Amino acid sequence: MMGEVNAASRPAIGSGFRLQWESAQNAHVLLYPEGMVKLNASAAAILTRCDGVRTVEDIVADLERAFSVNGLGRDVLAFLGLALERHWLELRP
């Protein structure tokens, strides 16, 4: 499954992980057993859209709309690959 992420994949937050906004840190964080990753704005923008329903294609389109830019596909895919490797995300059928 790992490394097979493509435009039709439906990424979701990995089991055991939880994504939430932390006002004390003014950031989104990803929580996992006895640990935490503080996310930068772009990582948060991608991960908050990974709901297991939207495809990568939907997510990229939505990000491009939200930030009024084009050509985000490659960067988003690269980040998703990394996030899958770290089990932050899993792919839904």
Added chain:
Amino acid sequence: MSEREQAALPRRPGPPLWLLLELTYRCPLHCVFCYNPTDFSSIGCELETAQWLRVLREARALGAVQLGLSGGEPLAREDLETVVAEAHRLGFYTNLITSGIGLTEQRLGALKDAGLDHIQLSFQDSTRRLNDFLSSTRTFELKSRVAALIKKYRYPMVLNVVIHRLNIDHIDDILVMAERMGAEYVELANTQYYGWAWLNRTHLLPSREQLRRAEDVTQRFRQRVGSRMRIFFVVPDYFETRPKPCMNGLGQVFLAVAPDGVALPCHAARTLPGVIFPNVREMSIGAIWYDSPAFNRYRGEAWMKDPCRSCPERARDFGGCRCQAYLLTGDAANADPVCDRSPHHHLVSRIVEQANLAAGAEQPLVFRDHRGAAVAD
């Protein structure tokens, strides 16, 4: 003010991101390596449910986000489910650290419903039952039953095994057992020498040779099982030449609350002399974290002595562990003597040499017991 003076001042820390509630010192086990205080039975009564819930609310409002629930055995508290439910509602990520004793299907179901995120099952078996444990009898059956439940409720199976001189030569058996149990993560954590473990140190500290063999065995096992089971091996810091960055610096990210409400910047800090630790019954978490002398005492660098004070690595390891400095040198502000720059490093070297030579210690093992440090077996 010079840069040097500014660096020496405690900077206002961030929030206590990691909150540990030691809900009770009660425990059905009598482990010789327990880090709980050796006089735990004389420590005052446990906080009531409403007080724990207030601690959760106040800590969460400051920004605490990871919650550990331990003890003692946290399942000894009948209100564990209530505590978990409130923590979950507040947005904590909740981790239960348990021996599994008392974890029935009914309770696990209730904990899952309450929003429990994670379980770490410990092989906190007493050395008294070492043979039982290694010969796969009662303990194995209990842990296997609990492990199966943990999987049934779709938690990752995370096993923590405390390693010491008396079981380190059986790491292979322990790993096979973990594999049979379906563990996905195994932490082989060498004993840390505080509390009961400090008392029993000469029995528990392995030799360098034992350690080397154990690491080899672990490495071979890793190669065999691959990513099916991830194994972490934590070396006892007595064998290192640089200290651990204990707690990422006292009062920086970690706040523990003991069963009686005493707030601590580290689970073992209760042993530090001359520090009056505040109690959550009398002070808010905010006042404890930001304003109490106990939590400010080892922030920044003003408390440091040489060689830490002028050490280029002081921002990396913060001088190591205050409790270890106190236990080994008698002064908590000294460099952790694990550091080979410490003028007291020879104390650690001598302990390690003794462990390398000794076949075993002469005084009897002391089992964790409510009567205090009474000698058993």
